[in-house]
Amino acid sequence: MSKVIxxxxxxxxxxxxxxxxxxxxxxxxxxxARRESRLQEIVKKIKDANGEATYAVTDVTDLASVKKLAQTAMDQYGKIAVWMNNAGVMPQSTFIEGRVEDWNRMIDVNLRGVLNGIAAALPIMRKQASGHFINTSSVAGHATHPGGGVYSATKAGVLMISEALRQEEAQAQSNVRVTVVSPGAINTELVNSITDPNVKKGTAQYYDQVAISPDQIAKSIAFAINAPESASINEIVIRPSKQA
Known part of the structure; x- marks a missing residue:
């Protein structure tokens, strides 16, 4: 059955x-997303393959912008079956460097972005009496390391937000499911958001050795979405086989 995602x-x-x-x-x-040209390319690719897609330029740190994305879905399709809070940045550095702007950016995108998504989509899902949130966390939300304190804190926050949301929706009997996806090293642009040159170099080298394709994460997400609505897959932790 086709879903609006x-x-x-x-x-x-x-x-x-x-x-x-x-x-x-x-x-x-x-x-x-913020990059309209990239969104246009992806939507065209989907349509050229006989798929259905639309887009809205979105800054997840701005609630009005996120609500506009939700309204785009409602105007186009009249429903939101799945909302995936996926935007994230990872400008890791040690605390002594005092990269406060990086810290704030991670908090705004990784945490506030998820909360804005929930604020925009949950009332719609409650009215529908159905829905599914997919929230992207990270293995860094389960364990941290030097230089990763703030990033890990934001991703652990996504875990806690998601679990509280799951419990609330279960209590409300709203038929709104919640799934957290916690990837390990994945071959994406995330490394490009690191501003500390030494950390960026080391992380890039590590990713070159172990990272897997985002296609493999997509398959896990599709599995969770396609599960029977009476079952909620609460968290998927997926990392490269080579990643310790």
């Missing part, structure tokens, strides 16, 4: 791979 951070990486896979499965895609 909204994805933020859809212009590259996991978001793009998931959008293209789900479109091939016959779903109607509504894509949000």
């Amino acid at each position: 909204v994805i933020t951070g859809a212009s590259s990486g996991i978001g793009q791979a998931t959008a293209e896979l789900l479109a091939r499965q016959g779903n109607k895609m509504v894509l949000g």
Whole structure:
């Protein structure tokens, strides 16, 4: 059965791979990201393959912008079956460097972006009495390391937000499911968001050795979405086999 699926951070990486896979499965895609040219390319690719897709330029740190994305889905298709909060940045550095702007950016995109997505989509799902949130966390939300403190904190926050949301919707008997996806090293543009040159170099070298394709994450997300509505797959932790 075709579903209306909204994805933020859809212009590259996991978001793009998931959008293209789900479109091939016959779903109607509504894509949000900041880079309009990339969104246009992806929507054209989906349509050229006889899929359905539209987009709205979206800044997940701005609630009005996220609500506009939700309204785009409602205007075009009249429903939101799945909302994937996927936008994220990872400018890691040690605390002594005091990269406060990087810290704030991670908090705004990785945490506030998820909350804005929930604020925009949950009332719609409650009214429908059905829906599904896919929230992208990270293996970094389960364990941290020097230089990764703030990033790990934001991704652990996504886990806690998602679990509280799951419990609330279960109590409300709203038929709104919640799935957290916690990827390991994936071959995306995320490394490009690292501003510390030494950390960026080391991370890039590590990713070159172990990272896997975002297509593999997309398949796991599709599995969760396609599960029977009476079952909720709460978290998928997926990393390269080579990643310790």
